[in-house]
Amino acid sequence: MSLAEITARIRKAEAAAGRPEGATRLIAVSKVQPADRVEAVLQQGHRLFGENRVQEAQERWPAFQERFDGVELHLLGPLQTNKVKPAFDMFDAIHSLDREKLARKLAELAQAEGRCPALFVQVNTGEEPQKAGVLPEAVDAFVGLCRMLDLPLAGLMCIPPVEEEPMLHFALLRKMAERNGLSGLSMGMSADFEKAVAMGATHVRVGSAIFGARDYGAAG
Ligand SMILES: *Cc1c(COP(=O)(O)O)cnc(C)c1O
Numbered sequence: 001m002s003l004a005e006i007t008a009r010i011r012k013a014e015a016a017a018g019r020p021e022g023a024t025r026l027i028a029v030s031k032v033q034p035a036d037r038v039e040a041v042l043q044q045g046h047r048l049f050g051e052n053r054v055q056e057a058q059e060r061w062p063a064f065q066e067r068f069d070g071v072e073l074h075l076l077g078p079l080q081t082n083k084v085k086p087a088f089d090m091f092d093a094i095h096s097l098d099r100e101k102l103a104r105k106l107a108e109l110a111q112a113e114g115r116c117p118a119l120f121v122q123v124n125t126g127e128e129p130q131k132a133g134v135l136p137e138a139v140d141a142f143v144g145l146c147r148m149l150d151l152p153l154a155g156l157m158c159i160p161p162v163e164e165e166p167m168l169h170f171a172l173l174r175k176m177a178e179r180n181g182l183s184g185l186s187m188g189m190s191a192d193f194e195k196a197v198a199m200g201a202t203h204v205r206v207g208s209a210i211f212g213a214r215d216y217g218a219a220g
Contacts (some may be wrong), residue, residue, distance in 0.1 A: 051075030155184020
């Protein structure tokens, strides 16, 4: 699918849901993709990209950012505490805030630097043991902690279990965001972004539908 096609489908899903045009932002997830595919999307004028790993982003983006103005980078993958500083410096938003230690570390940096990336709290809506994210029953308290630390919370993020109907998870995430007064909803990927738009996503994270399948073998 082309970038234009994905964008058209998002606009259509917004209209169908009675949402304003442009209410959903498209994060092009460029992790593991070859540079020429990423460059093609930059050439088409797209500027909002998501990466999963700090190191991969560091290797790739500074060179692109010298050639393309206005690039906005979001970190989508798990953030180790020892990578917080480079992530803080490089990303405009972090979608994987999921534990107290990370929140405290981010707050320290925010105090020291007088700024902070926009933050999404990742919620493990499916309560999957292998998956990152705050458990649903702990979300309200965790949001409270982040607010106590003066962190700029943009909203909530989830990755639904692959085997389950994503709508249920999107609805749950939305309910949790609403009751916590959070407007941002980072949800929806290649397979289900239109459903996420229907449920109120403000950010959809679409990788393979834009760039093609990821070849982890070639990436090493
Ligand atoms: C890889 C990834 C995506 C994009 O997945 P696709 O299925 O390729 O669209 C979105 N969000 C996160 C957190 C990811 O790791």
